[in-house]
Amino acid sequence: MKFAKTIWVIILVMVSVALAGTLASLFAGPPSKMVKRGEYMVTAGGCGDCHTPMKMGSAGPEPDMSLSLSGHPESLVMPPVPKLPPGPWMGIFSASMTAWSGPWGVSFSANITPDKTTGLGMWTEKTFIDAIRNGRIQGKGRPMLPPMPFPAMARLTDSDLKAIYAYLKSVPKISNKVPAPVAPGEK
């Protein structure tokens, strides 16, 4: 009788564990699917083209994946922007492809890893969506600058933007303080 009771307890524990595992996977399922979709969108959308600095490789410039999505490197202090002669040329960009100069001044690609101090760590999902929709830092601050394609991104659905946010929150944090943009004429 006691043996049978023990067997029943074991079965009950096993069923509970299995049930808990199923429930856990059910709960873990949607975010993971969302993160995967976000990864697909960030990769296909070429976010890394500007937010991951380029380094010189054996076959030419290539993204430095050790600094993936961390923006313009803090250590790369840019010299003054060379002056372009009058003519149809309008802008210049750095070899890292993270510093951009044009009529708007100089812009630096942002750190979009989830680092709390220097990246998107403090941003909520809503802050991120507002930023893209309004074209402003944190949705309310200074304007986003070229070449950030926010007008195109603003046309994404909420679920697409949520997926991108979920993926960006899942990538490794990198502490890298990107310099503030420089206004035209500012030194």
Add this chain to the structure above:
Amino acid sequence: MIRYAARADKSIAVVFRVMVIPFAMILVSSIFSNASGEGKAPGRIDLTGLYENIGAKQVKKNVLPYSPQYPLWSDGAQKRRWFYLPPGKQIDAGNPDLWVFPSGTKIWKEFSFNGHRTETRMIEVLRDGNIRFSTYQWNEREDQAILAPESGGRGVVEIQAGIRHDIPGVRDCRACHVGEKADILGFSALQLSTVRDPEAPYAEPLEANDVTLESLIANRKIRQFPVEWIKYPPRIEARTSSAKSALGYLHANCGNCHNHNNNLGSANMLLRHGVAPEDNAEAALLTTVNISAGKYRIPGISLEDSYLIYAGDPERSAIYTRMATRNPYQQMPPLGTKIIDEKAVRLLRHWIKEDLPEQSAFFTGNKEIYDTKTERR
């Protein structure tokens, strides 16, 4: 034959019931929807319900003027404001800091520069509770204003030598007005209080017909408000008049973004002066004074020396230095202004340099004004 005819009649009736009636209902509802202004925004200002007679600039009788005690700086624009609340409806002040306006509510703000009307902005609460932002640009004769494009208008009029005014796009409207909840700004308990700050920059004296908190309460246009507002209208309590005006200025010009309802990360200072019993009346001071500016470095000084406000030193106070610049990537507020508000800069400078080092406490806390379980009406 007759039987077939009867069956055909029945089929037609079924088809009519299944297809035609719903279609007709949709058609009627869409006509009704357009008639009530729920479709697209009206194309002209005279179709928005503001004017009885646009030629004479006579405003409708049920549209009332109002004047916030701490006006937002808009590059020296002369501004007029009007409010319309549909008959029988009330504002819900259940959250005393974030009123909820019923559908049909409309607010207009007219901007003039150098004595000429430039634009009138309108906010309308739609039936689904969403807010619609529209801007109307006045023609040169000022006899009509036309709906501006959704992207706004750049440099529509010169307001100072070399500086031209921009009409905001809907995206810009959203940046300021949409917090955790869509937010009508400048029409709130503190702004409409009859206890006015006599030294508030650019405040206009109250006119007899102006909507005030008192008139909203007396006319039963507001509900769920703390009953203390009747005897003790909201105000900022401060030891000096410049502290009061400085905090009022920050409330109106910064607090619409820097408040509890917005997550602005390291810049999460609380500059909106809360009027709810549970609000800490010293929040603006507690979240700024002698607190590091985080990752923001004030140009020309080190990150370690950059504070949000540093008592006694305006140059180490990011709130002050960012107010005092129009570098487009540093300035605060970040939109809606291209000209420094020199009067406010002087006020903030005096407050930070002279008042702040001398004082440790400024307010009578809200808890001393309200009972713990404050009554609502």
